[in-house]
Each structure stands twice: as structure tokens, then as C-alpha cells.
Amino acid sequence: MIARQIDFAARRDLRAVLAAGLVFLYAPILVLIAFSFNDSRRTVVWQGFTVEWYRQAFEDEALLEAALNSLIVAAGSTILSTLLGIMLGLALHRYRFRGKASLEGLVYLPIVVPEVCLGVALLVFFSALDVTLSLATVIAGHVVFSFPFVAVIVRARMAGFDPALEEASRDLGAGTWQTFRCIMLPHMLPGIAAGALIALTLSLDDFVVTFFTSGPGSTTLPIKIYAMVRFSVTPAVNAASTVLILLTALAAAAAMALNRRDTTRELP
Amino acid sequence: MRHDRLRSWREDGAAFWALTAPPVLWLVAFFVVPLAMVWLVSFAGRGPQGQVLPVATLENYARALEPIHLLIIAKSVAIAVAVTAICVVIGVAMALVIAFAPTRWKNPLLLLVMLPFWTNLLIRTYSWIALLRSEGLVNLGSGWLHEAADALLGLVGLDGLMPAFQPVELLYSTSAVILSLIHIHLPFVVLPAYAALERIDRDCLESSLDLGATPAQTFRLVMLPMAMPGIATGALIAFILALGSFVAADLLGGTDSIMIGNLIQRQFTASNDWQFGAALSFLLLYVTFALVWLNAARRARVPS
Amino acid sequence: MAAIIEVRDATKRFGAHAAVDRVSLSVAEGEFFALLGPSGCGKTTLLRLIAGFETADGGSIAIDGTDMTGVEPQDRPVGMVFQSYALFPHMTVAGNVGYGLRVTGVAKSEIERRVAETLALVKLDGYAERMPAQLSGGQRQRVALARALVKRPRVLLLDEPLSALDAKLREQMRHELVRLKQSVGITFVIVTHDQSEALSMADRVAVMELGRVRQIAAPDELYEHPNCRFVAEFIGRINLFDGRAAGVVEEAGGRRLIVEGAALGRVGVPMNGASAAASALAVGVRPEKVRLDAAEPDDQRIRLQGRVVEIAYFGETSQIMLALDGGATVSAALTNATRSVRPGVAVGDVLWASWDPADTLVLET
Numbered sequence: 001m002i003a004r005q006i007d008f009a010a011r012r013d014l015r016a017v018l019a020a021g022l023v024f025l026y027a028p029i030l031v032l033i034a035f036s037f038n039d040s041r042r043t044v045v046w047q048g049f050t051v052e053w054y055r056q057a058f059e060d061e062a063l064l065e066a067a068l069n070s071l072i073v074a075a076g077s078t079i080l081s082t083l084l085g086i087m088l089g090l091a092l093h094r095y096r097f098r099g100k101a102s103l104e105g106l107v108y109l110p111i112v113v114p115e116v117c118l119g120v121a122l123l124v125f126f127s128a129l130d131v132t133l134s135l136a137t138v139i140a141g142h143v144v145f146s147f148p149f150v151a152v153i154v155r156a157r158m159a160g161f162d163p164a165l166e167e168a169s170r171d172l173g174a175g176t177w178q179t180f181r182c183i184m185l186p187h188m189l190p191g192i193a194a195g196a197l198i199a200l201t202l203s204l205d206d207f208v209v210t211f212f213t214s215g216p217g218s219t220t221l222p223i224k225i226y227a228m229v230r231f232s233v234t235p236a237v238n239a240a241s242t243v244l245i246l247l248t249a250l251a252a253a254a255a256m257a258l259n260r261r262d263t264t265r266e267l268p
Numbered sequence: 269m270r271h272d273r274l275r276s277w278r279e280d281g282a283a284f285w286a287l288t289a290p291p292v293l294w295l296v297a298f299f300v301v302p303l304a305m306v307w308l309v310s311f312a313g314r315g316p317q318g319q320v321l322p323v324a325t326l327e328n329y330a331r332a333l334e335p336i337h338l339l340i341i342a343k344s345v346a347i348a349v350a351v352t353a354i355c356v357v358i359g360v361a362m363a364l365v366i367a368f369a370p371t372r373w374k375n376p377l378l379l380l381v382m383l384p385f386w387t388n389l390l391i392r393t394y395s396w397i398a399l400l401r402s403e404g405l406v407n408l409g410s411g412w413l414h415e416a417a418d419a420l421l422g423l424v425g426l427d428g429l430m431p432a433f434q435p436v437e438l439l440y441s442t443s444a445v446i447l448s449l450i451h452i453h454l455p456f457v458v459l460p461a462y463a464a465l466e467r468i469d470r471d472c473l474e475s476s477l478d479l480g481a482t483p484a485q486t487f488r489l490v491m492l493p494m495a496m497p498g499i500a501t502g503a504l505i506a507f508i509l510a511l512g513s514f515v516a517a518d519l520l521g522g523t524d525s526i527m528i529g530n531l532i533q534r535q536f537t538a539s540n541d542w543q544f545g546a547a548l549s550f551l552l553l554y555v556t557f558a559l560v561w562l563n564a565a566r567r568a569r570v571p572s
Numbered sequence: 573m574a575a576i577i578e579v580r581d582a583t584k585r586f587g588a589h590a591a592v593d594r595v596s597l598s599v600a601e602g603e604f605f606a607l608l609g610p611s612g613c614g615k616t617t618l619l620r621l622i623a624g625f626e627t628a629d630g631g632s633i634a635i636d637g638t639d640m641t642g643v644e645p646q647d648r649p650v651g652m653v654f655q656s657y658a659l660f661p662h663m664t665v666a667g668n669v670g671y672g673l674r675v676t677g678v679a680k681s682e683i684e685r686r687v688a689e690t691l692a693l694v695k696l697d698g699y700a701e702r703m704p705a706q707l708s709g710g711q712r713q714r715v716a717l718a719r720a721l722v723k724r725p726r727v728l729l730l731d732e733p734l735s736a737l738d739a740k741l742r743e744q745m746r747h748e749l750v751r752l753k754q755s756v757g758i759t760f761v762i763v764t765h766d767q768s769e770a771l772s773m774a775d776r777v778a779v780m781e782l783g784r785v786r787q788i789a790a791p792d793e794l795y796e797h798p799n800c801r802f803v804a805e806f807i808g809r810i811n812l813f814d815g816r817a818a819g820v821v822e823e824a825g826g827r828r829l830i831v832e833g834a835a836l837g838r839v840g841v842p843m844n845g846a847s848a849a850a851s852a853l854a855v856g857v858r859p860e861k862v863r864l865d866a867a868e869p870d871d872q873r874i875r876l877q878g879r880v881v882e883i884a885y886f887g888e889t890s891q892i893m894l895a896l897d898g899g900a901t902v903s904a905a906l907t908n909a910t911r912s913v914r915p916g917v918a919v920g921d922v923l924w925a926s927w928d929p930a931d932t933l934v935l936e937t
Contacts, residue, residue, distance in 0.1 A: 002368070003625035005483050005644060006473045009368035017361040018377075025384050025454065028395035035398055088291035095284055097277040103292070110299055112505075112560055114512025116529045117303070117549045120536050124309060124546070125302035144298045147291060176283070207390040207515060212536070222390045229394050229519065238398075241391045252386035256379070471658030474625050477645040478652040479672030479723060489675065493662045 029245065036238035053239035063240055066224035070244075073135055073210075073220055074203040077142035081199035084143065085150020086192060092151065093158040107152075110145045118145065119212030126213065133215030141213040142203045149202065150195035157191030158184075190258055197255035201248045303553075310546035318540050328547035337531065341551075344527040347442065348511040351449040352457075355506045358450075359457030360465075360499060366458075367465035381458050389452060393515050396448050400438040400520070440522040448516040453509055457502035464498020465491070497567055504563050508556050528552055574637075576601040576727055576759045577622060581631035584617050591617040593783035594631065599727075599761060604753055606774035607763045610806070614783040615763045619729050622761070624648050636726055651720030655732040657712045659704040665691070665715050666700035672723045690722040693755065710741050721756060728753075730762040734769060746773055767807050771795070779803050801854050801935045809891075810933070811902045812856045829934060831855055835900035839874045841932040856933040862904035864892060864917065865924045875926035876902055880919050892917055894925055 008014055036054070040047035057063055092104065110118065122141045131137060161184065169179040207222040214223055221244055228237045277284040313323035331337060366377045384392065399406055438444055468491060476486040492499075514529025521527075528548060535545025577599040584592040592614040599605045607615040620626045622633055624645035633640045635649060651672075659668050666687050673683045691697050694714040704712060713733065720728055733749070734742045750773055753760050764770050770777045771791040778788045779802075787799045798804035805812065815833030821840060822828075828840040831853055841855065857874075869875055878894030881901070889905045896902060902925045906917075917923070 002470050003474050003477060003620075003645060004627065005477055005625075006470075006486060007368055008364040009366075009370070011365075014361050014365045017358060018365040021358050021362045021454065021458075022380055024451065025381070028399055028451065029384065029387055029392065031398055032391070032395040084291040084294055087287045091284065091287040091291075094275060095277040095288075096274040097284070097288075106295060106300070110295075112508065112556060113303075114508065114529070114552055114556060116512050116514055116532050117306070117553055118299070120532060120545060120549055121302035121306045122298065123536055124305050124542065125298070128305060140298050143294065147294070151291070176280075201386050205386070205388045207388065211533075222388055225394070226390055229390075229397070233394075233397055237394075241388070241394070245387055245391060248386050248388065249383075252383070469656055469658055471654040471656045472660055474623075474645070475652065475654055475658040475719075476660075476671070476675075477625070478623060478648075478650070479675065479719065480646045481671070481675040482646060485675050489671070490660055494660070496662075 032238055033242050033245070036235060036242045038235065041235060053235040054243075056236045057239040057243070060236065062219075063221075063224055063236075066219045066221045067240075067243075069135060069218060070204060070221040073138050073142060074200055076135070076139040077146055077203040078196055078200045080139065080143045081146035081150050081203075082192060082196040084147040085195055085199070086154050086188070088147065088151040089154030089158065089191075093155050107148045110148055115145075115208035119209045122209065123212040133213060133218060135214075135218045137213045137215075138210050138218055138220065141209045142206060145206075145209065146199040146202045149198050150192075153195040153198070154188060154191045157188055161187050193258045194255050197251050197258070201251045201255070204244070204248050204251065306546045306549055309542055310550045312543050312546075314541070314543045318542070320542060328543045329551070331544050332547055332551055337548075340526050340531055341528055343442075343525075344511055344529075347446055347449065347525075347527060348507050350446055351453060351510040352503050352507040354446075354450050355454050355457045356461075356499065356503050359454055359502065360461050360495075362454075363458050363461035363465055366462050378459070378462065381455050381462075384451075385455055390515055390519075392452055393448050393519050396444065396451070396520055397439060400444055400447075406438060439520060440525075442521065442525040444520040445516045445525050445527075448520050449510045449513060452513075452516070453506040456505045456509065457499070460498040460502035460505070461495065462498075464495040467498075468494050500566070501563060504559055508559060511555065512552055574601050575599065576603075576636055577761070578634040578637075579618070579622070579631070580633075582618065582621055582628050582633055583630035584614075584621055584626055585629050590783050592621065592628075595780075595783070595785050596631075597778055597785060597788055599759060602757060602759055604750070604760045604773060604775045605762070606770035606777045607761065607780060608767060608770040608777050608806075609765065609780035611765055613780040615765075615780050616731055618780070619652075619731055619761065619763045622727075623650055623652050623729055649726040651723055651725035651728050653713075653716045653720050653728065653730045653733050655735060657704075657716040657736070659712055659715055659719075661704055663704075664700065665696065665702050665704070665707070668704065668715055669718045669722050672719065676723075686722055687718075690718045693721065694718045694752070709737050710745065713737065713745060717752065721752075725758065727759045727761060728756075730760065732764055733762065734764070735766070742769075749773060771807070779806060781806075795858075798933065798935065801856075801937050804854075804856055804933060804935055809859050809903065809905070810856045811859060811862065812854045812935075813900065814937075815853050815855050817853055828929075831934065835876070835896055835898055836874075839929070839932075841874075841929050841934055843934075852937050854935045854937050856935060857927045857931055858933075859891065859903045859905035860889070860907070861927050861931040862902065862925050863927065864894075864904050864906070865926065866921075868924050869926040872929070873926040874929055874932065875924050877922065877924050878902060880917055880921045880923060883917060883919060894923060 039050035169183045210220050311324050313321035315321050476490045517525050517527040517530050532545050532548045535541045575598040579597050581594045609615045670683045670687045696714050779786045781802050787803045804810050813833050813836045815831040818830045818832045827843045829843045830840050832838050878896040881895045882893040884891040892904045894902050
């Protein structure tokens with residue numbers, strides 16, 4: 001119930017802005033996906049449906065290697081980020097200690113620091129230590145900006161955890177580890193899964209940090225696409241991009257589905 | 269209440285260290301130390317081959333003030349300000365509709381706004397090329413309109429009156445960069461603005477009407493100030509991200525639309541001038557930290 | 573007294589559901605009027621119709637003789653106090669109270685004068701520069717009142733104004749509201765689900781159920797002469813017995829209706845509006861009008877015998893529940909007039925509950 005005079009959702013002009021804004025957000029991506037099926041190398045006019053560009057993309061050895069690299073980096077970064085994120089989230093949830101506020105601030109920093117700055121810092125760091133840029137250096141960089149997200153989500157999830165459950169478990173004779181495994185972990189699990197999927201999408205998506213931390217043998221899909229775009233825009237790039245969009249969209253959809261199942265289950 | 273549940277780390281020291289040490293070490297090794305190194309490099313001297321010399325100097329920062337660099341910095345700030353301003357105007361309008369939409373519409377609409385987040389930044393930037401290039405969709409569309417207008421004039425015997433259609437070069441310009449940056453950062457404004465507008469007590473708005481304010485006055489005097497923390501946070505994020513961006517200017521910009529991000533990147537790749545790149549990085553970081561701190565201080569002052 | 577608010581057949585639907593269903597009522601100038609009912613009865617929607625936040629689907633609402641159809645909330649001569657108080661969190665107390673004057677272009681000096689005057693009226697002098705977050709619940713309530721009163725509305729609308737306060741403060745604010753109403757002399761319309769609030773403050777109360785007005789009457793009349801089973805059960809406690817009319821007899825004291833019921837047996841009660849033709853009736857009596865005796869009382873009283881099953885002590889009264897043969901129960905409220913710790917009744921006692929036929933309510937169901 002809201003007075004019609006201030007029902008901003010009912011105003012035509014504002015609704016038009018929302019619609020235009022959504023079109024603006026989606027049009028370029030949808031056009032790109034459409035072009036990846038367009039049977040024409042040069043023009044943007046629709047010439048008919050084809051999967052030729054996908055065939056070309058899948059036959060491109062370098063592109064496939066980049067895709068494989070992307071998956072390796074994403075897997076490594078997700079596993080590490082999830083583990084570190086759980087640890088930090090739990091520590092911030094459970095303990096009172098000196099410097100806690102500073103640590104909280106520090107954890108958020110990788111999220112606000114411009115990606116270029118993080119990228120060049122890692123580049124300087126690795127070259128100062130004479131570390132050859134490889135998939136490992138890329139993973140190290142991805143974990144830095146991914147695990148704070150996992151920590152934030154795990155901590156938020158634990159904020160809804162009734163401490164009396166833990167006390168009840170102890171009272172019934174369970175030890176620290178049993179209580180963690182049987183009581184706290186099941187409660188945390190949806191948060192962990194959502195955090196892991198966010199880490200996965202962040203890693204699959206990252207371009208800037210990877211740009212500075214990857215070497216000749218460690219090209220990921222976004223870096224490869226960037227090189228191809230710089231060279232010339234071919235429909236095969238559109239096809240490769242569409243595949244990447246699909247990959248991240250799947251991970252994101254899974255994260256949201258988990259989140260939703262999680263919230264609906266909590267309704268009385 | 270929940271504070272009482274927090275236990276001192278001393279109560280189970282082993283578990284505390286086992287949980288805290290790995291993430292903290294990771295942050296120190298791959299974040300704090302690298303940034304500290306860049307910070308040191310930003311004050312270092314430069315050898316003949318670009319070597320980092322252990323001399324303390326402010327020369328690298330001084331170089332940022334050279335007209336050619338100052339122009340790029342000023343232009344970057346101008347672009348970021350323009351992007352932020354447009355994002356705020358459009359984003360707040362979008363957030364308003366979503367915040368007041370019927371409950372069953374809210375989540376789908378929010379999802380629609382959030383979804384592009386999960387599309388690769390590079391791809392979102394690159395997708396504009398197909399739309400903006402001279403044989404792109406926008407030119408195709410306007411060319412078609414032009415022809416239609418010409419044909420229409422032909423019908424009334426005025427053919428040949430219109431000048432021949434010239435495709436506009438939309439790509440490789442500052443406008444293209446701004447367009448793409450708005451595209452990328454719009455959701456960053458919509459979401460916090462939505463959260464702030466959604467939290468406003470509807471009774472406050474009705475109360476304002478009841479006290480004689482018009483809907484426009486209610487928006488200006490009640491809604492906007494109440495939603496301001498959220499809108500400011502969104503604007504801040506958009507500004508910081510736009511200021512430090514480099515993909516958009518790299519792919520869509522012309523020769524005159526270089527931004528700070530591109531300048532930094534060049535120092536570490538083509539120009540191999542780490543000292544200057546480090547100084548530029550930290551100029552960007554100082555601005556970022558100052559803005560984040562200002563926002564946090566402002567939020568702390570506002571009583572909840 | 574002239575009517576300040578005249579509601580005629582007002583209807584408001586949300587989808588297929590009629591939140592307010594053909595409601596008619598009129599509020600007299602200077603009256604303290606309460607809209608009382610359970611949640612979802614439409615009382616708040618009716619208040620919002622009067623304030624102009626909702627548009628009626630049918631009927632009309634006039635304030636001070638002017639039809640309000642199409643008049644925006646900001647142009648109506650009413651002030652509203654919201655359940656949540658709806659104080660603007662980013663403005664000081666003075667900013668909040670002065671807001672209504674500021675947006676209508678009142679001069680600054682005039683605003684300052686009237687804000688100070690109104691803050692004094694609600695006993696908040698000295699709080700002008702505080703922020704709402706720095707105030708207690710009771711103080712926020714006063715700011716909300718001051719903010720609505722400073723515009724000198726003809727009618728003050730109050731939506732559950734006391735529900736956010738704790739019990740002690742609520743009691744105190746009741747007196748405060750009555751005092752405030754007397755000093756400003758305008759009409760108050762209050763929405764509440766709390767019967768004691770409505771009965772203790774209002775001159776007249778409209779009891780609503782399912783979007784309809786069931787009864788409009790003064791508090792004592794509502795309690796002693798409810799016009800239907802809903803009002804009788806909603807206001808206060810009551811013992812109700814199902815029965816049916818079984819004829820009319822003429823007696824010295826007037827006509828009596830004979831009612832038959834399973835628990836009740838056959839009793840004669842004064843005809844008070846109930847139709848002799850109604851097949852299903854409810855016979856009711858308020859617990860405080862029931863007397864308990866060990867011996868069977870005299871012939872004139874309606875009486876039932878039962879066994880004490882529960883004694884609930886409430887301080888000023890004790891509620892004694894008797895179980896009758898056949899499963900029905902009857903409650904009696906005994907005033908604890910002396911400091912005797914033990915009531916003269918124990919669980920298991922077999923007693924007679926009786927009451928004067930004149931205290932009997934006969935309600936159509």
C-alpha cells in the first residue's frame with residue numbers, strides 16, 4: 001500500500017528510463033552473440049545462421065590452449081580462494097583480537113584498489129623476485145581479489161548462526177571438531193558454495209590483473225581474445241566470446257540458484 | 269549482544285592462528301608487499317637503462333605534473349566525472365522504479381541489472397565495436413533512416429536535396445570510451461541506490477505529502493537526502509573504477525583518449541619506465557584511498 | 573454539532589478483496605473518534621482514504637463540508653501521525669516540525685515562532701536541535717504529534733499512535749493525548765486494535781470487521797449494549813451460550829423473550845431488540861455480572877450449576893471458570909475487594925453461577 005502520488009514505479013517517464021537502461025545494458029552483448037551466428041565475415045547485416053565461427057574457434061589450437069589455461073587458473077584460484085575465505089570469514093566471525101578493525105579494512109582493500117594498480121604491483125613483485133610469469137603467478141593474483149569476497153559471504157552467513165546451537169552441541173558431548181563438522185559446516189555450506197562460484201566467475205572474467213601477471217605460456221581466454229581483437233575483429237572472436245559468456249553465466253546462475261534455495265529454505 | 273559472543277583469540281590460540289595466518293600471509297605476500305614495492309619504486313631514481321636506483325626523489329611525481337601528463341590526468345578525471353554523473357542520473361531513476369515496483373517484480377528486475385556483472389569486462393567493452401564501427405549497426409541504422417528520408421523526399425520531387433550519407437566515425441573517440449564506461453559501471457550505481465531507496469520508510473514520504481509537500485518537494489527534500497549515503501557509495505565506486513580503467517580507452521579510444529590507466533600500463537610495457545608508472549599508480553591510489561576514507565567518515569557521521 | 577468528516581458508502585478494493593466495504597460514518601467537530609478492529613478489518617485503509625493516500629473505488633468522503641474526491645493529500649486540512657512516526661531521520665526536531673510550514677512557503681520567522689510554540693505544547697522545549705535518532709520512543713511520538721499539529725489541521729489522524737511504546741509509556745501517552753486534544757480543540761480520529769485504548773480515550777468508537785462498520789457508539793454503550801455477536805466478543809470478555817427463540821411472554825416488568833439452549837436450559841430475558849423470529853441466538857453475560865454461590869440462588873436469577881476448573885488471579889480481579897455438564901463453561905470475575913489472600917473458592921468446588929436477567933445480552937448470530 002503506497003500513496004499513488006509517490007508511487008514512482010507507476011510513472012511512465014521513469015519506467016521508460018528503466019527500460020532504456022536495460023536495453024542499453026544488454027544490446028551490445030546480445031548483438032555480439034547474434035553476430036557469432038551470422039553467416040558473414042564482414043558485414044553486420046544478417047546473412048543467415050551458421051556455426052562456422054564456432055567450428056573455426058574450436059579448431060584454433062591457441063584459442064583452445066587459452067581456454068584450457070582459463071579453466072586451470074579458475075580451478076586453482078577457486079579452491080585456494082574458498083579455503084582462505086572460509087578461514088578468514090570464520091576468524092572474523094569468532095574472535096576478538098587486537099588489530100581486527102585494521103584487518104577488516106585490509107581485506108576490503110583488494111576490492112577497491114584499481115585493478116591496474118594491483119596488476120602492476122604484482123608485476124613489479126614477481127620480476128623483483130625473478131619469478132617467471134606463469135599460470136601460478138596468475139592464480140596468486142586472482143586469489144588476492146577473490147578470497148575477500150568468499151570471506152565476506154561466509155562471515156555474513158555465520159552472522160545468522162545461532163551460537164546456542166554450538167553450545168547445545170558441546171553440552172550434548174560433541175568436541176570442537178565434531179561441532180564444527182556436524183553443526184557449523186552444514187550451516188556455512190550454502191555460503192561456501194556461493195562464495196566459491198563467485199570466485200570462479202571472478203577468475204574466469206578477469207582481464208586486467210591477468211594481463212600483467214601472465215607470461216607467454218600462460219595466456220588465458222580473455223587475454224587471447226584481447227590479442228585477437230587488437231589484431232582484427234573476426235567472427236571467431238565473437239564465437240569465443242560467446243563461449244566465455246556462457247561459461248560465466250552458468251557459474252553465476254548456479255551461484256544465484258544456490259542463494260535462492262538457501263533463502264527459501266529459511267522461510268518459515 | 270553478538271559482541272558478547274565473540275571470544276578472545278587467547279581462549280583457543282591454536283585454532284585462531286591456524287585460521288588467521290594463511291589468509292593474512294597471502295594478503296601480505298601478494299598484496300601488501302607488492303604495493304609497498306611499487307610505493308618505494310615511485311620514489312626511486314632511474315638509471316640510464318631504466319634501472320631502479322636506490323635514491324629518494326620526488327622527480328617521478330613531478331613528471332606527472334608535466335603538461336602532457338597533467339592533460340591526460342585531467343582528461344581521465346573529466347571522463348570519470350562525466351561517466352559518474354550520467355550513471356547517477358540514469359541509475360537513480362532505474363533504482364527508483366525497481367524500489368517501488370510490486371514485490372514480485374523486484375527480484376527479476378534486480379537480476380536483470382546484475383547479470384551483466386557476470387559478463388567479461390573485456391567482452392562488454394569489445395561488444396561496442398560491432399555497434400559503433402563505421403560499418404556497424406548504429407551507422408547501418410542511421411544510413412537506413414537517411415535513405416528512407418531521401419526516398420520520401422523523392423516521392424514529392426525533392427530527390428537529390430539531401431546530402432549523401434556519410435557514416436559517422438563513432439568508434440575510437442572519447443564519446444565511445446564514455447559510453448562503454450557508463451555501460452560497465454551503471455549497475456554499480458543502481459544496486460546501492462536501490463538498496464538505499466528500498467530502505468526508506470514509506471511513511472516518511474506519505475508524511476511529507478500530508479504536511480503539504482508536493483511529490484517533487486518530497487523527492488528533493490526527503491527521498492534524496494535519505495537515499496544519499498547509498499547513492500554516494502554507488503557514485504564513488506563508479507568514479508574510482510572509471511578513473512582507473514584502461515580497457516575501454518585501449519579498445520575504443522582514439523589517439524587523444526588516453527586515460528591514466530593506459531599511461532600506467534605503458535610505463536610497465538612499452539616505455540619501461542617503472543618509476544613513473546609507480547608514481548602514477550600511487551597517485552591513483554592516493555585519490556582512491558582519500559575518497560574511500562571520506563565516504564566512510566561521512567557515513568559514520570550520519571546517524572542510522 | 574456539525575460533522576467535520578462525512579464518509580458515505582466508501583469502498584476500497586485491492587484486487588477482488590474489499591478492504592473497506594460501503595462504510596458510512598460521520599465524525600462531529602471536536603470529537604475524539606476511534607476506529608477499532610482486529611488487524612485486516614480495514615480501519616487503516618479507511619484512515620488512508622480520509623488522508624488521501626488511497627483513492628476510493630466508490631462512495632464519497634467530505635471534510636468540513638467539502639467533497640475530497642480528487643483532492644491531493646497535501647491539500648487536505650488533515651494532519652497524520654504515523655504508526656512508525658515517520659520522522660525524517662536527516663532533519664533535526666525543529667526541521668521535522670517546521671517541514672510542513674517550509675514546503676508551503678511560510679516565512680522563516682513565522683516558522684521559528686510556531687515550531688517553538690508547538691514544541692512547548694508537546695513539552696519538548698529544548699529538544700529543537702536534537703536528531704530523531706537521539707530521542708526516546710515517547711519523545712519521537714511527541715515530535716510526530718507536534719509536526720502534524722503545527723499546520724493547525726482541522727482533523728488529526730492517528731494511526732496506531734501508541735503501539736510502538738512500552739506498556740507504562742502507553743498508559744501515560746493516553747492521558748497526554750486526551751490533554752493535548754483538549755488544549756488544541758480539534759477533531760482526533762485514532763485507529764487502534766487495542767480496545768482499552770479506544771474505550772478509555774474516545775468519545776465514540778466505530779468497531780470494524782472485514783471492511784464493514786459493525787457498530788458506532790460511545791464506549792459504555794458498546795460494552796453494555798453490543799449490537800452483534802462480533803462486537804460483544806471483541807470488546808471485553810463475555811460468556812456466550814447458543815440458543816434459539818421459543819416464544820414471548822408478557823410479564824409485569826414488560827415482554828420477555830423465552831430462549832432455549834443446550835447449556836442454558838429455558839430462560840426468560842428482556843426483549844432488547846432481538847427478534848423473536850430469529851431461530852439462532854446467542855445469550856451472553858459479562859463475567860463481572862456473574863455471581864457465584866454455594867447454595868442455589870433465588871428464583872429471579874438465571875442460574876447454572878458447575879464445578880470450578882480454573883482460578884486465574886489478575887490482581888484487581890480473579891477469574892473463576894466453571895465447567896457445566898455437557899462441556900460448556902462459564903466465567904465469573906470476582907473483584908478482590910479486600911486483602912484476603914485466599915479466595916473463598918477452590919478448584920473442584922461445585923457452585924452456582926447466576927445473574928440478573930436484565931444483565932443478559934441477546935445477540936443475533
